[in-house]
Amino acid sequence: xxxxxxxxxxxxxxxxxxxxxxxxxxxxxxxxxxxxxxxxxxxxxxxxxxxxxxxxxxxxxxxxxxxxxxxxxxxxxxxxxxxxxxxxxxxxxxxxxxxxxxxxxxxxxxxxxxxxxxxxxxxxxxxxxxxxxxxxxxxxxxxxxxxxxxxxxxxxxxxxxxxxxxxxxxxxxxxxxxxxxxxxxxxxxxxxxxxxxxxxxxxxxxxxxxxxxxxxxxxxxxxxxxxxxxxxxxxxxxxxxxxxxxxxxxxxxxxxxxxxxxxxxxxxxxxxxxxxxxxxxxxxxxxxxxxxxxxxxxxxxxxxxxxxxxxxxxxxxxxxxxxxxxxxxxxxxxxxxxxxxxxxxxxxxxxxxxxxxxxxxxxxxxxxxxxxxxxxxxxxxxxxxxxxxxxxxxxxxxxxxxxxxxxxxxxxxxxxxxxxxxxxxxxxxxxxxxxxxxxxxxxxxxxxxxxxxxxxxxxxxxxxxxxxxxxxxxxxxxxxxxxxxxxxxxxxxxxxxxxxxxxxxxxxxxxxxxxxxxxxxxxxxxxxxxxxxxxxxxxxxxxxxxxxxxxxxxxxxxxxxxxxxxxxxxxxxxxxxxx
Amino acid sequence: xxxxxxxxxxxxxxxxxxxxxxxxxxxxxxxxxxxxxxxxxxxxxxxxxxxxxxxxxxxxxxxxxxxxxxxxxxxxxxxxxxxxxxxxxxxxxxxxxxxxxxxxxxxxxxxxxxxxxxxxxxxxxxxxxxxxxxxxxxxxxxxxxxxxxxxxxxxxxxxxxxxxxxxxxxxxxxxxxxxxxxxxxxxxxxxxxxxxxxxxxxxxxxxxxxxxxxxxxxxxxxxxx
Numbered sequence: 141x142x143x144x145x146x147x148x149x150x151x152x153x154x155x156x157x158x159x160x161x162x163x164x165x166x167x168x169x170x171x172x173x174x175x176x177x178x179x180x181x182x183x184x185x186x187x188x189x190x191x192x193x194x195x196x197x198x199x200x201x202x203x204x205x206x207x208x209x210x211x212x213x214x215x216x217x218x219x220x221x222x223x224x225x226x227x228x229x230x231x232x233x234x235x236x237x238x239x240x241x242x243x244x245x246x247x248x249x250x251x252x253x254x255x256x257x258x259x260x261x262x263x264x265x266x267x268x269x270x271x272x273x274x275x276x277x278x279x280x281x282x283x284x285x286x287x288x289x290x291x292x293x294x295x296x297x298x299x300x301x302x303x304x305x306x307x308x309x310x311x312x313x314x315x316x317x318x319x320x321x322x323x324x325x326x327x328x329x330x331x332x333x334x335x336x337x338x339x340x341x342x343x344x345x346x347x348x349x350x351x352x353x354x355x356x357x358x359x360x361x362x363x364x365x366x367x368x369x370x371x372x373x374x375x376x377x378x379x380x381x382x383x384x385x386x387x388x389x390x391x392x393x394x395x396x397x398x399x400x401x402x403x404x405x406x407x408x409x410x411x412x413x414x415x416x417x418x419x420x421x422x423x424x425x426x427x428x429x430x431x432x433x434x435x436x437x438x439x440x441x442x443x444x445x446x447x448x449x450x451x452x453x454x455x456x457x458x459x460x461x462x463x464x465x466x467x468x469x470x471x472x473x474x475x476x477x478x479x480x481x482x483x484x485x486x487x488x489x490x491x492x493x494x495x496x497x498x499x500x501x502x503x504x505x506x507x508x509x510x511x512x513x514x515x516x517x518x519x520x521x522x523x524x525x526x527x528x529x530x531x532x533x534x535x536x537x538x539x540x541x542x543x544x545x546x547x548x549x550x551x552x553x554x555x556x557x558x559x560x561x562x563x564x565x566x567x568x569x570x571x572x573x574x575x576x577x578x579x580x581x582x583x584x585x586x587x588x589x590x591x592x593x594x595x596x597x598x599x600x601x602x603x604x605x606x607x608x609x610x611x612x613x614x615x616x617x618x619x620x621x622x623x624x625x626x627x628x629x630x631x632x633x634x635x636x637x638x639x640x641x642x643x644x645x646x647x648x649x650x651x652x653x654x655x656x657x658x659x660x661x662x663x664x665x666x667x668x669x670x671x672x673x674x675x676x677x678x679x680x681x682x683x684x685x686x687x688x689x690x691x692x693x694x695x696x697x698x699x700x701x702x703x704x705x706x707x708x709x710x711x712x713x714x715x716x717x718x719x
Numbered sequence: 720x721x722x723x724x725x726x727x728x729x730x731x732x733x734x735x736x737x738x739x740x741x742x743x744x745x746x747x748x749x750x751x752x753x754x755x756x757x758x759x760x761x762x763x764x765x766x767x768x769x770x771x772x773x774x775x776x777x778x779x780x781x782x783x784x785x786x787x788x789x790x791x792x793x794x795x796x797x798x799x800x801x802x803x804x805x806x807x808x809x810x811x812x813x814x815x816x817x818x819x820x821x822x823x824x825x826x827x828x829x830x831x832x833x834x835x836x837x838x839x840x841x842x843x844x845x846x847x848x849x850x851x852x853x854x855x856x857x858x859x860x861x862x863x864x865x866x867x868x869x870x871x872x873x874x875x876x877x878x879x880x881x882x883x884x885x886x887x888x889x890x891x892x893x894x895x896x897x898x899x900x901x902x903x904x905x906x907x908x909x910x911x912x913x914x915x916x917x918x919x920x921x922x923x924x925x926x927x928x929x930x931x932x933x934x935x936x937x938x939x940x941x942x943x944x
Contacts, residue, residue: 206733439858658885
């Protein structure tokens with residue numbers, strides 16, 4: 141069985157630290173005067189303080205200004221705040237500023253959240269001021285609940301070793317090795333043949349000759365001919381590579397490393413390429429060419445693995461193109477190694493060792509190959525998540541049949557807490573047959589409570605489109621409550637059912653367009669969860685117009701506003717038809 | 720603390736602030752276009768110009784980039800300033816007068832028509848998208864390219880960007896809705912390799928969804944490269 145990247149030691153899941161008593165500060169931004177003509181910031185501050193955990197709420201013209209940030213830091217000190225919610229404009233543009241602000245004051249930046257009350261509430265609902273204010277009040281309270289229920293993860297540290305392994309001694313491999321060596325990085329260059337040069341044609345033999353002379357003369361490059369890579373282990377930034385030396389009857393193997401980066405310049409694909417690709421979990425196309433994984437995630441949340449492909453292993457090319465790619469690969473490798481020590485924060489999935497039943501659904505599903513099944517002496521293998529590779533998409537949480545996987549940052553309790561606020565849900569009186577505001581149809585008709593639509597919006601699709609719709613001042617109904625997710629794949633069918641039980645009139649799930657999920661296949665996961673709900677909805681008497689799944693491009697605000705309006709109208713119709 | 724005077728009012732601000740910050744925090748209204756609170760100032764649109772008194776007469780500076788100085792005397796609304804803002808607004812109207820944002824901006828400085836004629840383009844080269852991608856997102860998939868009247872916002876070599884993460888932050892900060900993701904990661908990519916031209920099939924996401932290349936016409940060659 142091919143070696144794979146896994147943690148050397150199986151680490152049992154330890155119960156997270158109970159969070160210290162939350163002391164939340166809510167900072168409402170007036171954005172100059174852009175929202176004060178619609179939102180009543182005094183009233184919002186007063187409502188915010190009503191939450192048990194909120195010890196301070198205040199508003200200011202520009203919390204993001206230098207003066208505003210200073211004042212925020214003063215308040216954090218003064219009130220010993222350990223969680224901050226900023227209600228203002230877009231987290232997608234401003235969260236970095238506020239996270240930095242709280243971090244300077246010694247607070248964990250993960251405990252700083254933002255709510256968009258401008259593009260999110262004020263602007264799209266400018267014609268429904270009451271609705272805008274109620275929605276803003278609720279969205280703020282939802283974020284407070286979200287942060288209060290958050291148990292922050294311990295940041296992960298990675299050391300990227302400044303040393304490189306180059307597999308393949310052709311034109312591409314030699315060029316990359318030399319570039320790295322010139323930059324002061326020690327390189328081990330491995331080739332399965334007994335001479336450097338790869339498949340350089342006669343035309344390029346002069347170039348190949350020059351390169352191999354330079355490589356042999358360079359003290360920083362260690363050349364291992366007649367050698368093959370047999371395994372790549374260790375963790376990100378510190379790979380230990382098994383190299384088998386020599387042909388014939390007695391091949392000697394040893395382990396080299398730690399390497400910070402591995403450059404693959406293995407030439408036109410063959411079975412050994414496939415073997416290597418499986419070993420290192422690199423994608424191959426139909427013809428066997430290797431590709432770098434194209435990742436569409438924010439740099440602060442995702443750490444590249446340090447594997448780079450160049451030359452005809454990547455696609456057919458001549459010597460010129462191979463060199464060009466080698467320069468590119470070497471420069472990316474240098475940038476990666478130049479990071480030195482890296483700290484990763486953000487949502488992180490973890491597995492409860494006691495609950496895990498070894499089914500390995502998560503491991504097969506994880507798009508970033510962050511999960512491996514580690515054998516346990518007492519029976520079923522344990523799903524083990526590498527914190528350096530986990531991107532916090534939550535797909536594993538959604539698929540786990542025994543709720544062993546949890547995601548700090550988007551845990552079930554955080555989502556539950558947000559939903560309760562969004563839908564104004566109170567637990568039923570003990571002993572009552574039906575929940576006070578429960579039932580899949582009953583709640584929505586409850587007296588003068590306005591029907592509420594819960595929107596699960598993935599940050600990359602629906603949430604972005606909703607902010608854009610607001611920025612473009614496009615109107616849609618104010619009875620929506622948006623829960624922002626990193627990936628729609630986080631959703632389980634159970635969560636959607638919970639929403640209806642808590643009294644949601646409608647549930648709208650917004651995910652990325654087909655094949656464009658930033659976490660590879662999260663939207664397919666969302667579709668699967670949604671299908672489960674849809675199938676059962678008939679049995680449960682849930683009118684089909686009350687739920688919808690929409691693939692939403694992030695840059696079409698008009699389409700989203702229209703779609704929400706249409707959905708809300710359908711929900712209204714559906715609810716009336718129940719009576 | 721720095722003491723300065725804006726429109727006759729004496730104010731105190733901390734060192735390191737810009738004239739624009741100082742003015743806005745003290746209730747003075749200065750129009751801006753390329754300024755965005757989450758981005759480093761660019762000083763490109765010239766709407767925020769103010770007059771600084773100097774021994775050799777008034778000096779016009781972009782308030783978004785000019786740091787506060789002790790004893791500075793600033794005027795935000797003189798005839799000269801009004802005239803400069805008017806010209807800037809008229810030029811903007813000529814280029815992007817079809818966009819609501821530019822119409823409103825021009826109206827805010829008393830301009831509703833323009834004597835100039837320019838090719839219509841919603842993009843006013845304010846560089847908010849470029850700065851957002853670099854400073855907020857940390858990637859820099861797009862930049863300003865070319866100079867003079869050829870200046871435009873583009874990914875490197877105007878080829879579909881491999882670095883863009885399609886977060887649409889650029890789309891969000893664009894004041895005139897000029898940029899969409901299509902401009903950065905369009906589906907087709909043409910790679911010029913002398914002497915042939917190969918048109919790539921759909922490779923928007925990643926290099927290895929080979930099954931997506933299948934619908935290309937017989938005339939085109941799909942070469943992975």
